[in-house]
Amino acid sequence: MLLTERLSLRPFRVADAPVLSAYRSDPEVARYQGWDAPFPMEAALRVVAGLEGRDPRAEGWFQYALELTDGGALIGDVGVNRHDEGRQAEIGFTLAPAYQGRGYAAEAVGRVVGHLLAEEGLHRVHASVDARNERSARLLERLGFRREGLEVQSQWWKGEWTDDARYAVLASEWSRS
Numbered sequence: 001m002l003l004t005e006r007l008s009l010r011p012f013r014v015a016d017a018p019v020l021s022a023y024r025s026d027p028e029v030a031r032y033q034g035w036d037a038p039f040p041m042e043a044a045l046r047v048v049a050g051l052e053g054r055d056p057r058a059e060g061w062f063q064y065a066l067e068l069t070d071g072g073a074l075i076g077d078v079g080v081n082r083h084d085e086g087r088q089a090e091i092g093f094t095l096a097p098a099y100q101g102r103g104y105a106a107e108a109v110g111r112v113v114g115h116l117l118a119e120e121g122l123h124r125v126h127a128s129v130d131a132r133n134e135r136s137a138r139l140l141e142r143l144g145f146r147r148e149g150l151e152v153q154s155q156w157w158k159g160e161w162t163d164d165a166r167y168a169v170l171a172s173e174w175s176r177s
């Protein structure tokens with residue numbers, strides 16, 4: 001469990017599946033993500049079941065559920081994919097629409113990245129976003145990620161070729177920020 005001023009970042013539970021299904025079913029939320037809307041309850045249950053008992057320090061994807069300290073609502077998630085024998089991690093993030101534009105994503109992603117680089121000793125954290133996904137790019141740049149490049153039409157995504165923007169931050173850069 002990781003804490004921020006307004007959030008608890010905790011493992012997913014089976015009881016979270018209806019809320020996960022609801023926010024993943026929003027077409028705007030799904031637009032640049034690896035799933036299609038609607039995202040049915042059965043699919044949400046499969047995601048939650050697949051995460052059950054996972055060790056956040058193990059290689060592969062772990063998903064933090066973002067819970068408001070005030071009231072306990074589940075508002076989104078931050079995914080972490082540790083790789084390179086635990087030296088690096090890729091991140092992804094999603095907020096339910098009703099909770100966007102309030103700084104919650106920056107608060108949660110900042111906490112996770114700080115945990116990985118400053119507490120867990122990883123060397124580098126990176127993210128890959130659809131170049132049209134301006135809110136994600138703004139979030140990463142605000143947190144101090146460097147834009148490392150643009151892979152032009154490198155992804156066949158939902159019926160079209162899309163550009164992939166690459167972002168990263170090193171532990172040495174994070175400790176200076």
Ligand SMILES: CC(C)(COP(=O)(O)OP(=O)(O)OC[C@H]1O[C@@H](n2cnc3c(N)ncnc32)[C@H](O)[C@@H]1OP(=O)(O)O)[C@@H](O)C(=O)NCCC(=O)NCCS
Pocket residue numbers: 028029030032033092093094095096099100101102103104105106107127128129130133135136138139
């Ligand atoms: C990407 C995503 C998580 C960003 O969410 P977000 O709420 O815009 O991100 P932040 O937490 O950084 O919030 C920033 C906004 O909150 C505002 N804000 C309000 N109160 C704030 C506070 N207390 N602290 C910080 N910012 C605050 C900021 O001014 C900013 O507004 P702006 O974008 O109009 O400039 C969200 O758009 C999303 O879930 N998108 C769909 C899923 C997706 O595409 N994920 C990325 C896949 S890689």
